[in-house]
Amino acid sequence: MTNTSCIPSWAPRWVTGIRGSRLLLLTSLLLVGVACRAPEGGGPLRGTPLGVLTPKPDILLTTTDGAAFDFPRATAGYVTLLFFGYTHCPDICPVHMANLAAVLHKLPSTVAGRVKVIMVTVDPERDTPERLRAWLDNFDRDFIGLTGSVADITAMQQAVRLPPAVKEGEGDTYLVGHAAYVLAFTTDDQPPVAYPSGTRQSDWAHDLPQLARRMERAR
Amino acid sequence: MSWWCSARGTPWDWSWQPYPGVWLCVLLLVAGYAASVRHAKRSGAPEDAHPWSFAAGVIAFWLAADWPVGPLGTGYLASVHTVQYIVFSMLVPPLLLYGLPTALFRSLAGNPWFAPLVQLLTRPLMAFVIFNTVLVATHLPAVVDGLKVTQVGAFAVDMAWLGAGLLFWWQVLGRVAELDPLPIPGRIVFVLLNVFIPTVPAAFLTFADYPIYAVYELAPRMSHLSAAEDQQLAGLIMKIVGGFTLFGTASVLFFRWYAKEEGEIF
Numbered sequence: 459m460t461n462t463s464c465i466p467s468w469a470p471r472w473v474t475g476i477r478g479s480r481l482l483l484l485t486s487l488l489l490v491g492v493a494c495r496a497p498e499g500g501g502p503l504r505g506t507p508l509g510v511l512t513p514k515p516d517i518l519l520t521t522t523d524g525a526a527f528d529f530p531r532a533t534a535g536y537v538t539l540l541f542f543g544y545t546h547c548p549d550i551c552p553v554h555m556a557n558l559a560a561v562l563h564k565l566p567s568t569v570a571g572r573v574k575v576i577m578v579t580v581d582p583e584r585d586t587p588e589r590l591r592a593w594l595d596n597f598d599r600d601f602i603g604l605t606g607s608v609a610d611i612t613a614m615q616q617a618v619r620l621p622p623a624v625k626e627g628e629g630d631t632y633l634v635g636h637a638a639y640v641l642a643f644t645t646d647d648q649p650p651v652a653y654p655s656g657t658r659q660s661d662w663a664h665d666l667p668q669l670a671r672r673m674e675r676a677r
Numbered sequence: 678m679s680w681w682c683s684a685r686g687t688p689w690d691w692s693w694q695p696y697p698g699v700w701l702c703v704l705l706l707v708a709g710y711a712a713s714v715r716h717a718k719r720s721g722a723p724e725d726a727h728p729w730s731f732a733a734g735v736i737a738f739w740l741a742a743d744w745p746v747g748p749l750g751t752g753y754l755a756s757v758h759t760v761q762y763i764v765f766s767m768l769v770p771p772l773l774l775y776g777l778p779t780a781l782f783r784s785l786a787g788n789p790w791f792a793p794l795v796q797l798l799t800r801p802l803m804a805f806v807i808f809n810t811v812l813v814a815t816h817l818p819a820v821v822d823g824l825k826v827t828q829v830g831a832f833a834v835d836m837a838w839l840g841a842g843l844l845f846w847w848q849v850l851g852r853v854a855e856l857d858p859l860p861i862p863g864r865i866v867f868v869l870l871n872v873f874i875p876t877v878p879a880a881f882l883t884f885a886d887y888p889i890y891a892v893y894e895l896a897p898r899m900s901h902l903s904a905a906e907d908q909q910l911a912g913l914i915m916k917i918v919g920g921f922t923l924f925g926t927a928s929v930l931f932f933r934w935y936a937k938e939e940g941e942i943f
Contacts (some may be wrong), residue, residue, distance in 0.1 A: 547686055549687070553897065553898070560903060658895070
């Protein structure tokens with residue numbers, strides 16, 4: 459039999475397969491490095507800008523402290539992340555809030571300090587201000603919780619072009635169907651950017667600095 | 678009903694779920710063992726099976742694949758996923774291999790259909806490459822996120838871990854003299870070489886800025902661990918438990934070798 463490789467025929471049996479094997483191993487390691495790279499700040503936004511200019515909603519809701527919250531004025535100059543959810547939500551709401559909190563805790567204060575996270579409850583019946591505050595505190599004490607009448611909350615969802623939440627089921631354990639988007643508002647002349655359920659921490663880490671820079675440029 | 682665990686993205690609850698595919702695998706393992714022992718007895722081969730070892734391997738497989746560990750590791754916690762990896766690739770294979778009668782391996786190596794495959798797969802370098810390639814490939818984010826969401830994909834990952842583990846531990850146990858096992862010093866080197874590559878995924882898990890697997894990051898939380906903490910724990914388990922297993926094995930081999938050499942001298 460002819461030995462066509464550069465490995466001598468007298469080499470031990472375990473050496474003779476080295477070329478293809480080593481290549482396979484190195485390729486795998488390279489793939490890990492590529493796949494696990496840190497999020498980069500460049501490139502287009504990973505969220506989807508809404509096609510139409512949608513101003514910040516101008517509907518008066520109440521904070522968990524009981525104070526009136528003038529949305530446009532209170533959020534002026536900040537990247538404002540608006541989310542409609544509820545504290546009994548078993549899946550999307552806690553994941554969105556946990557991912558946002560995790561990223562904001564890691565970003566430099568020059569970025570994180572320019573971001574306000576606002577969750578409007580779509581379940582004002584069960585989400586008392588105390589409960590909403592305690593739930594948000596699990597993630598970040600700076601997250602703002604808003605509540606109000608069902609009519610006002612519905613009007614607010616419609617103002618930002620989201621479908622109103624719908625109660626699903628009866629009794630104390632009902633669920634609420636709601637839009638799973640976080641809307642990021644920046645300046646008044648830019649449409650908000652939508653982040654659906656499934657938005658990852660690396661996506662937020664990529665986009666929030668860009669959105670904060672957009673705010674800086676507009677100043 | 679699912680036949681094998683897969684990530685479903687639904688909130689976790691502690692209600693029991695049946696996974697018939699796991700039970701079928703356990704039954705196949707037990708039936709295969711019984712058949713191989715019967716075959717060994719019939720052929721007059723020496724009785725060198727270790728039923729308690731094989732039983733321990735089957736039980737470890739069952740516990741790691743079935744509810745609750747199976748679905749937790751597949752769809753909720755990266756740390757449990759790593760525990761599964763260690764059980765499937767470092768605990769179950771040596772127990773199964775040590776439990777089976779050597780007559781089974783001899784008959785496979787002597788079978789004209791299987792012999793070339795056995796010759797190829799039992800090369801130490803081949804075992805090293807397959808074991809580590811499976812380790813690295815099955816921890817790539819695209820592979821984990823792509824395969825863990827389907828039953829077939831999750832099953833394929835579990836079987837890849839088990840298969841790669843069998844090839845790896847075959848070298849370490851070296852139970853059949855006719856199949857040209859590595860000498861004990863060679864086995865020690867072989868085991869120690871495998872300590873380093875798991876460091877790569879372990880380091881990515883431990884030190885990544887953000888969760889690298891969507892399947893665990895976006896799963897509804899079922900514990901107080903955040904996705905990042907869970908991932909860091911996964912990296913530590915892989916490095917510490919996996920490392921101790923391999924170093925422990927190398928130590929046992931060393932002392933066996935030392936005792937053997939001492940016995941020959943005195």
